[in-house]
Amino acid sequence: MSRPSRTDAERNRLRVLNVAHELFAERGDEVQMAEVARAAGVGVGTVYRHFPTRQALVGAVAEQRFAKVLSFLEEECPARPDACGAVEALLTRVGEMHEEGRAVSGVIEASFGGMAPRGEVGEALLAMGARLVERGRSDGTLRADVTVADLxxxxxxxxxxxxxxxxxxxxxxxxxxxxxxxPYHA
Amino acid sequence: MSRPSRTDAERNRLRVLNVAHELFAERGDEVQMAEVARAAGVGVGTVYRHFPTRQALVGAVAEQRFAKVLSFLEEECPARPDACGAVEALLTRVGEMHEEGRAVSGVIEASFGGMAPRGEVGEALLAMGARLVERGRSDGTLRADVTVADLxxxxxxxxxxxxxxxxxxxxxxxxxxxxxxxPYHA
DNA sequence: CTTTAAACGGAATCGGATTCCGATTCCGCA
DNA sequence: TGCGGAATCGGAATCCGATTCCGTTTAAAG
Known part of the structure; x- marks a missing residue:
């Protein structure tokens, strides 16, 4: 929530986050904290103040990705003619995102098993998902009993x-x- | 392939494998090699001779699990009246297996990303899967274009x-x- | 009952994440 | 603009757990 007041701190936080994302994309799970620090031009201590743990750093990278999905859900999906088409677009988008970014996904999967979104982004995703499902129910392009969980x-x-x-x-x-x-019905 | 001639070696290998399975089931990824060794009543060196790496040990545990799926596929599935029912049984079985054994699955997922079967068990699974798909095609209970990959x-x-x-x-x-x-068709 | 290759145990080593702390900066205030 | 001090830095030191090494013990062939 409360961003630190010191501007250099915030700048460093971002630098570290972006560098980490790049390195993970290039070499996956083998990049180490010290490397991230070096590449970001800061000391390890700094990395650890912003992200108390390697897992936390990975988590932050993951969250960025969820944020992308969220914005897709908020911006592109409503434009689709029907709910089913929107779901198709969503699934495809998620797939493409993980296909390029494969290495990053691997890192995330290794740190957390699976990868459910957390925090406010998670909430928002859930909310948008619910809306989408609702839409599907009313326009009849999804089976009547789908739930957000199914999605x-x-x-x-x-x-x-x-x-x-x-x-x-x-x-x-x-x-x-x-x-x-x-549902299937002969 | 070639089992070692010394019987104690083989006994130890099994002991270690079973103990590892139990420990992973209880406490997941936090169990360490030394613990496995102690619980199995052998030294760390012994564990490492049989499984040159922690990942190898986890892999062996995973293989046992795949073997279970394989035997299900060989024994139970043919008994089902149709291919679709067999697939349903298979999916359910796999789900139940991972639901209990959740902790073990976590360990496997953390060591390997995802978890595709390897070696002869993997081959056999693929073969049985192909047979199942074939059956589905001919008895018409699965869509005509399903592939083993889909399964x-x-x-x-x-x-x-x-x-x-x-x-x-x-x-x-x-x-x-x-x-x-x-396939969907309005 | 030797012989000997293979297996054993566990102390020592290595690698990488995490912690600690003195030196440096920003920021608000006079 | 100059000062005080809390927050941030950097990176050496520490910690932890996987992996290696090697002297000792043991199964089993002759």
Whole structure:
């Protein structure tokens, strides 16, 4: 919440965060705290004051990513003609994000098992998700009993599949989407 | 392949493997090599001769689990009346396995990102999966264009969802299954 | 009952995250 | 503009846990 008043502190915090993101993207889990510090032009102590733990640093990087998803959900999704299309766009976006950024995803997955969003971004995501599901219920393009949790799980599944290299995740988007559209009935 | 000739070696290898499994189940990623050694009643050196790396040990534990899935696939699945039912049983089984054993799954996920089976067990799984998909194609209970990769991805997704606590994975089994049954068509 | 290659135990080593603390800066205030 | 001191810095020192090393012990072939 309360940003520190000293401007250099905030500047350093950002520098560290960005550098960490880049390094993780390049070399994944093998980058060490001292490297991040060096590349950011600060001492290890500084890195640790801003991010008390390596996991905290990774968490911050992860949050940036969730923020991107959130803004997509807020800006692009409403533009889609129907809820189903919006969900498809969402899943695809998440997949693409993890596909490039694969290395970063790996780091996140290794630090936290899985990767559910936390904090206000998490709340906001949940809220937007609920809205999307609601929309689907009313415009009838999603099965009537979908829940945010269903959506959440689908997103998580796509995220996981798109950064591991098991099969064509775009294919899975189709499958999940078909499942979300409506229950099977002969 | 070639089991060592000395019987004590083989006995120790098993002891270590089982103890590791138990400890991982109890306390997850925090158990350390020295503990495993102590609990197994051997020295650290012994643990390392059998499993040259912590990751290797975790990998061996993981393989045991894959072996269970394989035997399920070989024994229970053929008994199901149709391919779709078999897939449902498979997904459910995988989910249950990861739900109890949650801690173990966490350890595996932390050591390897994701968790694709390796070696002969992996091959065998792939083969059985292919057979199942084939069956689905011919009895018509799965959509005509499913692939082993689709099945693989679904299994992976359920595994991931059932050991993280994001939503009701059984629900997701339904969704994925609906997607695997047939493509959407208005 | 030797012989000997293989297995054992566990102290020592190594690598990397985290802590500590004296030296340096910003910021508000006179 | 100049000063006081709290917050920030940097990076050497510490801590912790995985991994290596090597002298000792042991199963099993002849």
């Amino acid at each position: 959440y799980m689908s997103v998580g599944a796509v995220a996981m599949l798109s950064h591991n290299e098991i099969g064509d995740w775009r294919r899975f988007v189709e499958i999940a989407l078909d499942g979300l559209r409506r | 693989y991805m679904s299994v992976g997704a359920v595994a991931m969802l059932s050991h993280n606590e994001i939503g009701d994975w059984r629900r997701f089994v339904e969704i994925a299954l609906d997607g695997l049954r047939r």
